[in-house]
Amino acid sequence: MKTSEQGLDRHAAAGTPGTPWARFRARRAAAESPPPEIGDQVTTKTPHIALAAAGAALILSPLPAGTAIAAEKAPVISVMAFNVEQLPSITAVARTWGSDRRTERATAAAEVVRRENPDVVVLDEAFNKYAQAMREDLRKTYPHQSSLVGEHCGGKGNWTSYAGNCSNSPFVVNGGVTILSKYPVLESHQLVYRSADSKTSDYKSNKGAALVRLSVDGAPVWVAGTHLQADEESGSPIANTRKVRLEQLRELRAWASEKSGGRPVIVAGDLNVEYYAPDAGDGRAPTGAVSGDVAEADKALGGKLAPQNITQYTYDMVGNARAKLRDDAKGSYAKYRNRLDYIGYINGNGPAPTFTDGRVVSYDGLHKGGDPLAEIPSDHQPLVARVTTAP
Template sequence: MKLFLFPFFLLTVCIFTDKSFAENTTNAVADSTEVSEPYRILSWNIYMLPRVLLPVRVGPIRRARVMAQILKEEAYDVLVLQEAFDRRTRRILRRQLKEIYPYEYGPANERKISFKTNSGIWILSRYPMKHIAEIQYDEAVGPDAWARKGALMVEVDFDGQPVHIIGTHLQAGAGRSGDTIRFNQNKQIREELLDKYSKENIPVLLCGDFNVRHNNEIWYNKMLEVLGAEDGSFLSDFQYTVHGEKNDLTGGGANNVKVLDYIFTIDKKDKLKRIERYVKIYQKRWSKDHKDISDHFAVKALIWLSKN
């Protein structure tokens, strides 16, 4: 009797299994139709200080020309650039990239006549983009006091799916006082941009050089907490955005190896279905002694958005 029923049992299992597989496959296809293709974001401190502050050997003009070629070839959807202080280098980049990026804002906090320079924050997009707000930080010490460092917030329309993007560059160095200043600057982002302009159904990307070491757990966690943001691991083999041995513009050798640059997310309504982060190293010989294009490596993010 048991042997007689066994073939029937097998047939039943196979039918049920095939049905379940078909249902799961259909669900997977349905899920894929509800999620966008990945959009590509690049955040990069490009080391284009005012030329009066840079030695000739650092070659901002030559680097700008090489950088324009690289960015043109890469054709990201959005560029969030820091330290884009210098007008002439921006002009070189803009001239080469304007066909790819018809939308741009920044540098934030620029004034026509001033002893101080702008914030260096410049955002370019191939998708429609509108300016939301920009802020200038209340605190700055050392060389940072000669810039109007702050943050720039925009809204990018990715095929009908809006995303808020904030670009920033926080206080550099300054020892223990710098930790407190950076915390207060992040607090300004929270109070003057996120609390005022963010919307629950629009995800936020916070991009930039935050000058907070990833391995400084106390201040790193405080930063994420005050921003209400999330971070994630780099999926690239290379794990650092500053490296004194690997970057010929950085200096400091093995003692200067760290992560300072991030792309954080805030997503209250699960509109950002997936994000992948990578450190991107761009190198091309532009002088006898240098092939690195900036003293920081870039951070790339791929984002998948909900279509609902």
């Protein structure tokens, strides 16, 4: 380098015996002198040995007291899973609920996100233009956003790769899943599930998952957002939809593990797995016992759906006015309260992420004296947690 050459020239020009350059020249002159005769006593080390010894001394010498070696910092991010109930009008169900008051509810949903201010937001059921407007409204805070899962089957959007069984049929809608992030997205991958129940409305959607690799203060963090197969009383038996969910979780695990190179992956979204076993004889009220479906789902995912013991409900037909709309005329779900939304992880090769401050977000403060069905953004409550991953 030019600066180094100038520095050597300055030392050489000075010619001062005590300068580093003068000492180096003296060592070099000694090295170039004739070798000693046999029998002569040699007391001076050759220059290369002296330099090696000096280097070893520097390595082995203890650091001065108070000197700290910087450790690699474990990335910490806050994550929100939020089903915003912005259904497409192509489905018959959206003509009765889910498609009503969409403008007001999208505005209310954006307010909830701003109030909580998470680092990463996984949106489910963000199917329509109202949800798109909400995403644009949040873009200043969340400039890094994935495309909608299943909106395009290849060649469009900002996906790094496409996988799965994506349909281009005009009668099949997108999957409604997207990820918003404050941190840069280095990769974004799309999976449309191959497993689907043809007797449910989910079959008319490119349901799947988004997977992103974030750069969190320079460290890689993998996050997957998804929305699994739902149960439908008028469609396929619950035993069938439960089987499809497990197959989808296995797909997610294999795909995400391959893309991440085996690193742990944070998984967030509406997984439609009931955390509590419901009592069919009592308006499907929660029994308090953890459903066996959770352990099965953990096994299929290769990780944990619920690493924290969060007792609040994310789907509450008792306390959420929009959720109450889903009850049938017989009141079969009059007491239905459960947890369907999760922030968990795929373990991969470990170590597993750690989770703190997990809680269900309240809609308190959103009621401003108007129609609660418009002021409440969704039939689901959002879920938030802080996640620490290995550096």
